[in-house]
Amino acid sequence: MTLVVQKYGGTSIGTVERIHAVAGKLIARRLSGDDIVAVVSAMGHVTDELVSLASQISSDPPDREMDMLLATGEQVSIALLAIAIHEKGHDAVSFTGPQVGIVTDPVHGKAKIQAVRADRVREALAQGKIVIVAGFQGATADGQITTLGRGGSDTTAVAIAAGLGADVCEIYTDVDGVYTADPRIVPAARKIDVISYEEMLEMAASGAGVLQLRSVEFARNHGVVIHCRSSFNDHPGTIVKEVDETMEQAIISGVTYDISEAKITIRDVPDRPGVAATVFTRMSDANVNVDMIIQNVSEDGSTDISFTAPKTDLTRAKRAVEEVVSELHARTWSVDESVAKVSLVGAGMKTHPGVAAQMFRALAEADVNIDMISTSSIRISCVVEGDKVEQAVRALHTSFGLDADEQASDMRTLSGRGE
Amino acid sequence: MTLVVQKYGGTSIGTVERIHAVAGKLIARRLSGDDIVAVVSAMGHVTDELVSLASQISSDPPDREMDMLLATGEQVSIALLAIAIHEKGHDAVSFTGPQVGIVTDPVHGKAKIQAVRADRVREALAQGKIVIVAGFQGATADGQITTLGRGGSDTTAVAIAAGLGADVCEIYTDVDGVYTADPRIVPAARKIDVISYEEMLEMAASGAGVLQLRSVEFARNHGVVIHCRSSFNDHPGTIVKEVDETMEQAIISGVTYDISEAKITIRDVPDRPGVAATVFTRMSDANVNVDMIIQNVSEDGSTDISFTAPKTDLTRAKRAVEEVVSELHARTWSVDESVAKVSLVGAGMKTHPGVAAQMFRALAEADVNIDMISTSSIRISCVVEGDKVEQAVRALHTSFGLDADEQASDMRTLSGRGE
Numbered sequence: 080m081t082l083v084v085q086k087y088g089g090t091s092i093g094t095v096e097r098i099h100a101v102a103g104k105l106i107a108r109r110l111s112g113d114d115i116v117a118v119v120s121a122m123g124h125v126t127d128e129l130v131s132l133a134s135q136i137s138s139d140p141p142d143r144e145m146d147m148l149l150a151t152g153e154q155v156s157i158a159l160l161a162i163a164i165h166e167k168g169h170d171a172v173s174f175t176g177p178q179v180g181i182v183t184d185p186v187h188g189k190a191k192i193q194a195v196r197a198d199r200v201r202e203a204l205a206q207g208k209i210v211i212v213a214g215f216q217g218a219t220a221d222g223q224i225t226t227l228g229r230g231g232s233d234t235t236a237v238a239i240a241a242g243l244g245a246d247v248c249e250i251y252t253d254v255d256g257v258y259t260a261d262p263r264i265v266p267a268a269r270k271i272d273v274i275s276y277e278e279m280l281e282m283a284a285s286g287a288g289v290l291q292l293r294s295v296e297f298a299r300n301h302g303v304v305i306h307c308r309s310s311f312n313d314h315p316g317t318i319v320k321e322v323d324e325t326m327e328q329a330i331i332s333g334v335t336y337d338i339s340e341a342k343i344t345i346r347d348v349p350d351r352p353g354v355a356a357t358v359f360t361r362m363s364d365a366n367v368n369v370d371m372i373i374q375n376v377s378e379d380g381s382t383d384i385s386f387t388a389p390k391t392d393l394t395r396a397k398r399a400v401e402e403v404v405s406e407l408h409a410r411t412w413s414v415d416e417s418v419a420k421v422s423l424v425g426a427g428m429k430t431h432p433g434v435a436a437q438m439f440r441a442l443a444e445a446d447v448n449i450d451m452i453s454t455s456s457i458r459i460s461c462v463v464e465g466d467k468v469e470q471a472v473r474a475l476h477t478s479f480g481l482d483a484d485e486q487a488s489d490m491r492t493l494s495g496r497g498e
Numbered sequence: 499m500t501l502v503v504q505k506y507g508g509t510s511i512g513t514v515e516r517i518h519a520v521a522g523k524l525i526a527r528r529l530s531g532d533d534i535v536a537v538v539s540a541m542g543h544v545t546d547e548l549v550s551l552a553s554q555i556s557s558d559p560p561d562r563e564m565d566m567l568l569a570t571g572e573q574v575s576i577a578l579l580a581i582a583i584h585e586k587g588h589d590a591v592s593f594t595g596p597q598v599g600i601v602t603d604p605v606h607g608k609a610k611i612q613a614v615r616a617d618r619v620r621e622a623l624a625q626g627k628i629v630i631v632a633g634f635q636g637a638t639a640d641g642q643i644t645t646l647g648r649g650g651s652d653t654t655a656v657a658i659a660a661g662l663g664a665d666v667c668e669i670y671t672d673v674d675g676v677y678t679a680d681p682r683i684v685p686a687a688r689k690i691d692v693i694s695y696e697e698m699l700e701m702a703a704s705g706a707g708v709l710q711l712r713s714v715e716f717a718r719n720h721g722v723v724i725h726c727r728s729s730f731n732d733h734p735g736t737i738v739k740e741v742d743e744t745m746e747q748a749i750i751s752g753v754t755y756d757i758s759e760a761k762i763t764i765r766d767v768p769d770r771p772g773v774a775a776t777v778f779t780r781m782s783d784a785n786v787n788v789d790m791i792i793q794n795v796s797e798d799g800s801t802d803i804s805f806t807a808p809k810t811d812l813t814r815a816k817r818a819v820e821e822v823v824s825e826l827h828a829r830t831w832s833v834d835e836s837v838a839k840v841s842l843v844g845a846g847m848k849t850h851p852g853v854a855a856q857m858f859r860a861l862a863e864a865d866v867n868i869d870m871i872s873t874s875s876i877r878i879s880c881v882v883e884g885d886k887v888e889q890a891v892r893a894l895h896t897s898f899g900l901d902a903d904e905q906a907s908d909m910r911t912l913s914g915r916g917e
Contacts (some may be wrong), residue, residue, distance in 0.1 A: 095554045129574070134579055135514045137585035144584070147592050149575035151570035158567035159555055165563070166556035173566050176639055222597055326873070 121152025230291025541569025649710025
């Protein structure tokens with residue numbers, strides 16, 4: 080008997096018709112002999128409506144009460160989905176996050192899961208029931224209702240899969256899986272069949288939006304196999320799992336991009352020890368999430384420092400930079416909001432020198448200027464001009480043999496990911 | 499320090515503006531020095547919308563899942579009300595029924611409260627917070643979410659008042675209190691200042707809709723003083739409490755009516771022992787809530803049996819009657835859906851003979867024919883033709899000196915209820 084945890088997002092259960100469709104899928108899977116736990120989000124529009132109601136009452140509602148409010152969205156979904164399954168003559172039971180034993184820390188609005196006590200789910204499964212669980216929510220040890228923040232339902236699904244020792248955690252979404260690049264930009268992008276946790280983490284962190292970083296981290300830490308697939312068809316999607324390091328890895332798994340960051344440059348900073356520490360301590364104190372950093376070579380005893388940070392942090396970042404500029408007697412500073420980051424991700428690059436050189440050459444041939452560079456062992460990222468991001472992504476996708484009609488390219492070694 | 503439990507219904511918090519208004523009332527009361535617990539219902543339209551969603555999915559949704567669904571309505575209300583109080587700069591905390599320790603039996607959809615563990619409310623009050631509690635809901639001992647059914651939020655408020663030993667449970671509604679008769683029918687009806695539990699129970703049972711029977715029963719059993727008053731003004735309403743029996747009671751507290759019942763008559767039933775038992779066992783088995791029963795004097799060895807029951811039970815009642823008629827070889831049966839019941843309620847009638855006689859005379863003078871009669875120690879009810887119900891109520895209200903301009907009437911003794 081296979082134990083499957085499935086997760087359906089707000090779009091997948093956004094209407095009465097779609098709730099019936101998901102109920103049908105769950106029943107069919109149950110009838111095939113699998114034990115099924117379905118984790119669901121709030122119906123598509125519901126969370127926005129609740130947030131709007133709260134914002135009509137207060138511009139700064141307490142996090143605890145927002146959790147109390149928002150947790151109702153998923154509770155409506157689980158009840159309706161259980162009702163739909165009963166209507167089709169099958170047995171289902173719904174549980175809220177607190178009921179199912181999702182224990183979190185007390186950080187309302189972005190709580191972290193500390194434990195899953197899945198006894199009640201096990202009991203219901205043993206009775207042959209389809210179990211429906213509210214995603215995105217949990218409770219502290221003393222019973223306060225919490226929500227997990229962005230990507231919370233994915234994390235709930237992975238956590239329950241870990242708690243139950245499920246065979247797979249299927250994350251249903253509106254695309255067929257994880258692609259070698261965003262198909263809206265690269266029509267020749269291909270769906271990836273299997274990807275390692277590490278690669279998926281780098282792809283999620285550098286812009287691939289299909290799976291949430293947190294849920295992939297949770298899955299890696301607990302060895303949960305994720306199957307990311309479409310809720311609108313039965314095609315196999317992308318499997319995220321531990322990939323045997325002794326097998327030969329694909330050099331490049333995918334090309335990602337991110338246009339959500341801005342670049343800040345501080346000019347003519349006196350070049351003495353401790354300057355960078357001062358700048359980034361200030362950014363950290365201001366809760367600015369700094370990504371890439373570059374410091375130019377000093378010429379005349381002064382230097383330029385550039386860094387990127389999310390545009391959503393920009394107001395806080397600017398305030399902090401103004402203070403730093405005056406404190407360090409720097410000459411001036413500037414912000415460029417029209418930058419983009421393009422990244423190559425691939426576990427195989429660890430053992431293949433020359434990937435960076437090929438990347439820079441491909442970008443140069445596409446007339447894309449590189450502004451900043453950062454690397455990890457399985458990722459290379461370049462900041463480029465924002466209006467050249469699409470040609471950069473397409474050039475890299477082609478250069479590394481990822482286009483659909485080039486699957487046999489010798490630059491892309493497929494062994495090791497064929498299971 | 500006074501400890502006050504207040505209950506606000508769906509209309510009182512039906513819009514963002516009204517939520518702000520209730521928040522203002524709660525804060526003002528807190529600032530006056532009282533400890534405040536507010537029990538709230540779902541916003542006016544919310545429960546209907548949730549029921550409609552469920553009915554689009556199933557014509558027969560499981561009670562457990564309906565409870566899971568409907569309980570979200572009150573949870574939205576408590577969060578929004580707590581947010582509104584915070585927005586005005588005061589401290590509040592919301593709790594669901596399960597969180598606040600409302601323990602119920604497992605009868606989903608109409609669960610009964612078995613215990614209230616109000617420790618968490620006491621802690622929050624001790625911290626100076628205004629406490630907001632979701633009405634209508636609780637949880638079984640093993641954590642299943644339940645709802646209390648019709649009038650559930652009133653019952654929650656009374657139960658929490660009992661659990662906390664509150665000084666008063668204020669039930670806010672859209673009228674100024676309990677009236678001597680429905681003011682829409684009797685413009686001269688007066689608000690009752692104080693009424694005993696027993697009288698209030700009889701009035702609620704015989705048609706007065708302001709307070710739910712269950713909550714009054716709960717209040718009587720636990721000695722909770724109810725203050726039923728308007729959420730739209732600050733006028734004192736009606737106090738429901740234990741009234742000292744040694745004090746002289748009002749002979750008549752009010753006149754009520756009920757047009758929700760139908761009369762069923764079975765004709766020419768053989769008049770032998772056990773016939774009535776057969777009829778009403780069948781009705782009980784069919785879950786028909788029989789109210790008044792009359793059996794005519796036998797003439798030729800056969801008799802007529804009439805009874806009243808809620809029109810909502812009529813389909814089941816008719817099916818059961820058909821079986822009984824054939825089984826008992828009765829001649830025929832009929833249903834009259836155009837009947838009404840008018841009732842006089844008053845604790846003083848225990849010690850004042852002649853009330854029934856005066857009631858029958860008043861109805862006769864108003865040209866209202868009496869069809870059936872039933873009495874308790876503090877109530878007399880008559881079934882009359884439905885289209886004469888208004889003139890019956892008005893005639894009784896005047897005859898017993900209840901009209902507003904006759905407060906000094908010697909038929910109505912006010913001593914004993916003036917505190």
